[in-house]
Amino acid sequence: HVDAGALTALPKAELHLHIEGTLEPELILELAARNGIALPFPTLELLHEQYQFTDLQSFLDLYYANMAVLVTADDFTDMTRAYLRRAKECGVRHAEIMFDPQAHVARGVELATAVNGIAAALATSVADFGISTELIAAFLRDESEGSALEVLEELLAMKAPIIGIGLDSAEVGNPPSKFIRLYKRAAEAGLRLVAHAGEEGPPSYVEDALNLLGVERIDHGIRAVEDRILVKRLVREQTPLTVCPLSNVRLRAVDTLAAHPLPQMISAGLNVCVNSDDPAYFGGYVSANFEALAAEFGWDVATVELLAGNSIRSSFASVARKAELL
Ligand code: ES4
Ligand code: ZN
8 A cells, every 4th residue: 555645755747737727716716806806606615515516517617617717917827836836745747737728718818818827837837846847728629620720820820838739628529520620730830739538428539539630648538448449559559548537536427436447447558647637626636636546446556656657658748857757
């Protein structure tokens, strides 16, 4: 068995993290007050009551509503620094952080406000927290491909410091095939490619994300276990799967943590790592995910070391940075 101190001490990378999902209720209220925004749930008590989710969409509704408090670049900087502070306490030494540009533009926030605010915190993340960072622009799959392409062109024109693109939000009914041109354009621009797939959606979405979009990493991917041929391929190609166990429990993608397919995925030889997804909404940061798993499955140090090592190996960090952390 592993104790909490040893878990935290292990250097790890966080590869599946939505920065807007790190907005803690306390910070939501603080930013609402600072910006003079009236919230539908204006106290901690009323806000906390909203965190009981039945599926992905029920979470997304609250997640997008709470973003209303993000107005100035400083708001984005403060949110990002608050995440980095907590990530450091979890032993995170490298973080690849997603943000949802379309969600902010749709609210009338300038793209540059969001990008520059987040980037300001990331620019000093090594000095401030000992965490190397990268930024990934995630596109909303329930919006049109045209909307995503417009925002991508704007990000490229402003030379936004992004390493890649992702695809998130409501999965079922919004398959990878909808975004072929977006991923082609991003690849042409030299960006790295990831996408959520197989969270609520079927294994065929994982396959299509690989075949049609050319992604090099899959966010979630848990439903891949339903397709033996797909599992064989993912094992052979060692495609990284950024699994988020507490998220899956809270959004009812799995019934219980005990029923989570992660142990089965590890046994099959899949390249899995552990991530927090939207830690302010799902009951904890990456250490909480590791601790819950280790307790539930009685893991030894070797298993935890394997998962932490996978996260670093699967990252977009430089060869030198990876060597430093492994
Ligand atoms: C998300 Cl858990 C999850 N799934 C899909 N899209 C998302 N955006 C933020 N969190
Ligand atoms: Zn996610």
